[in-house]
Amino acid sequence: MEKPFVASEPHECKKRAEDPQLPTEERLVWAQLAVAAELFALRKDRRRAGR
Numbered sequence: 001m002e003k004p005f006v007a008s009e010p011h012e013c014k015k016r017a018e019d020p021q022l023p024t025e026e027r028l029v030w031a032q033l034a035v036a037a038e039l040f041a042l043r044k045d046r047r048r049a050g051r
Helices: 010-017 024-049
Strands: none
Touching: 010 024
C-alpha cells in the first residue's frame, strides 16, 4: 500500500489543491488545509511580534 502524501508547509497543500490529476473532493480538502496552515502561520507571526 502506498503511503499518503504528508504536507509540512502551506505551499505544499496549495500545490496539491491545484493538481488537476487529483479528484475534486481531494483538491478541496487540500485547499482548506492550505488556508488553515496560512492562518496558523499568520497568527504565530502576530504573537511573535507582540501584536
